[in-house]
Amino acid sequence: MSSTRPLIAIDWGTSSLRGARLGASGQVLESREFPRGILTVPPGQFESVFQELFGDWMQAPGALCLISGMAGSRQGWQETPYCPCPAGFAELGQHLLWLQPGRIALVPGLSCLGADALNTPDVMRGEEVQIFGALQMSDRDSATLVLPGTHSKWVQVQGGRVTQFQTFMTGEVFALMSQHSILGKTMDLQGAFDEAIFLQGVDQSQQSGSVLHHLFAVRTLGLFERLSAAQLPSYLSGLLIGEELRHQTASAHPEPVILMGSEALTLRYTLALQHLRIPCQSRGAEATWAGLFALASAC
Amino acid sequence: MSSTRPLIAIDWGTSSLRGARLGASGQVLESREFPRGILTVPPGQFESVFQELFGDWMQAPGALCLISGMAGSRQGWQETPYCPCPAGFAELGQHLLWLQPGRIALVPGLSCLGADALNTPDVMRGEEVQIFGALQMSDRDSATLVLPGTHSKWVQVQGGRVTQFQTFMTGEVFALMSQHSILGKTMDLQGAFDEAIFLQGVDQSQQSGSVLHHLFAVRTLGLFERLSAAQLPSYLSGLLIGEELRHQTASAHPEPVILMGSEALTLRYTLALQHLRIPCQSRGAEATWAGLFALASAC
Structure with a gap:
């Protein structure tokens, strides 16, 4: 053909x-x-x-x-x-x-x-x-590709073939927590993306302990007025993307990771990966x- | 008074x-x-x-x-x-x-x-x-107490005073994933609790990698017919309770952990803690x- x-x-x-x-x-x-x-x-x-x-x-x-x-x-x-x-x-x-x-x-x-x-x-x-x-x-015919989204994919390619991949439910968990959980009640989802607060969330997710505990901080940081309602979505996003990246290390990625997705999401992943000193390149979703x-x- | x-x-x-x-x-x-x-x-x-x-x-x-x-x-x-x-x-x-x-x-x-x-x-x-x-x-006037529930609490008591505690959103995340996520679509929530499958979920949660990835297995194990629709809720429950327990070790708990909650939940936590060789005692919720x-x- x-x-x-x-x-x-x-x-x-x-x-x-x-x-x-x-x-x-x-x-x-x-x-x-x-x-x-x-x-x-x-x-x-x-x-x-x-x-x-x-x-x-x-x-x-x-x-x-x-x-x-x-x-x-x-x-x-x-x-x-x-x-x-x-x-x-x-x-x-x-x-x-x-x-x-x-x-x-x-x-x-x-x-x-x-x-x-x-x-x-x-x-x-x-x-x-x-x-x-x-x-x-x-x-390149060998690379790690990351496709962020509702179900984020981490993909290993070697010699032009996909050898292994992992799905993370990061985007869906973000949507559920912000729309259906108690965390949503104190959150202003119209709040503009706040890079510094997002990276605070990324940092927090790298600390010891489970994300099931870290998530509850989205409630308490609001209750104690340490973060505003408009900042909470950025913090939640940082916690969850940080959890997805938690087991990645710079040494595991001598070559830059290739990010493919919407502009808004690849920006967040780029920020988080750079913060964790993992090299990355961003591509548009349109392949x-x-x-x-x-x-x-x-x- | x-x-x-x-x-x-x-x-x-x-x-x-x-x-x-x-x-x-x-x-x-x-x-x-x-x-x-x-x-x-x-x-x-x-x-x-x-x-x-x-x-x-x-x-x-x-x-x-x-x-x-x-x-x-x-x-x-x-x-x-x-x-x-x-x-x-x-x-x-x-x-x-x-x-x-x-x-x-x-x-x-x-x-x-x-x-x-x-x-x-x-x-x-x-x-x-x-x-x-x-x-x-x-x-006892010193103990670790665990109160499982929508928002599970791990509580340190020393000398009759609560010194520190941590909240885990385990129960709420279980409810959201089974009722509102894609995982719920292939799950029979009326399925009877399956102890062996629950412990498979606990084991899986102790492996390397993030719970955001482990969760997706609830979908794929169903798609590949390795687990039935009726078994999936037990597996999901094991994954999430296992994630809550992931950072606990037997050596951190020389004295038995005291569990307080509903009979159904304390049974699951008892199974998971025993599986991880962490000693525990169960009390009713009615204190x-x-x-x-x-x-x-x-x-």
Whole structure:
């Protein structure tokens, strides 16, 4: 399969659906975005939603469509088994699930087994194409990549293949604590990001003791008026991102860690990593199309 | 003030209101419980609710009423400043807030400053009377007490005074993760408690890495069908209680830790502590009346 076929690249996530029509060198010719994440699509309706939103693009002769993200989950278009690590372009290409042979395929997520005693599994869906896209755009084929978000991913890449990764529920725990816990009651979520307070939280998270204890300080520092309601979200964010970074050391990362995500989040992770003297580089989140283009070229 | 005065002991919490009329030796003569926690009482209405529910008891000649719990919080009857640690009966007695001098008083909560670099404050309201009640009923005046719950407390008592304590948000994080997070979606919360799976979670929490990562295994172990939906809550509970205990060691506890709380929770903590070879003894939660009785006798 060559990259000269018109490629329709789709990122179908939990809450949003994005697509791009790519040119022969991978450039974006046209893109579309819809609030039609998989949670909004009734079972059995995925094909018709796809046809409605992207059917015109698929009429181009020889069009190939690759779809990554939660569309391949049990709640999506069709469950696509995870591709086990180590995995690179070749393994992803072998594990594509063809909805229409040679024409429309779901890209599998990745799974790995942890290095712990029970080999606890871990999974991702959608991030793998960002990772391969970023590698494609860089000159490195071995790196540690960090994709902050609701479920933050720490990914080891060696020789162009993902060998191991770990998920941290940092973003989801932040959302739960600030929206649903007692901590939210004294917190002003509209408060502007406060870098100094954020780094206080990072420092506190590196002290001995459990994050389950450190979290309660978000309440008491407010009660004792040591922090204002507007400062508390920055402190909570520092505590949780600091907890995620707690077991990382500068010596474990002789090469800079590559950060990929939204601007707001990569800023926070950059601040925290620099504070802990772990070198890092920040990339934009937009490697999805490059990853799908490279996959189409390779498979 | 002597214990020969009739004592009305009240525990006015966030979601419930309990009261007991005590005899001259502290025995419970009569008790009442109402779903009238402070969250159900409009500002300014605390006195009339109290009169309505306990006014008859207060007509006894010389009646004294002590009220502990969240009634002394900013959202309660009247804000009662925390009594700073170290604190025993004498300090609590000095810091009572008299709503009617010599007749009705709010018992203050306790505050302490952490041993960390920032001396982060910690607080409790209501647990202090349980702690002093338990000490009153035991032969020890120095101990580590653990009060598991929504906000679990680890309390150091020396010479009959609370010298230091730490709050862990274990119970609240369990509730948030099982009810509001992605983990809840694959979990059967009606599943019976599974001791072996719970201890697997405890073991996992003692491994290297962050609880923010270990939590995600509740999802993947379900996805990979290594655990059933009914087993996942036991695993999550083991992970979180194990995280709370992670920094405790047998050598730090030559004397048994005293556990006070509901039967279901003290069972889980007993299992986890024994698994980690930390000696413990379990007491019932019902030391509140003994604590208020001892406070009335001492003040």
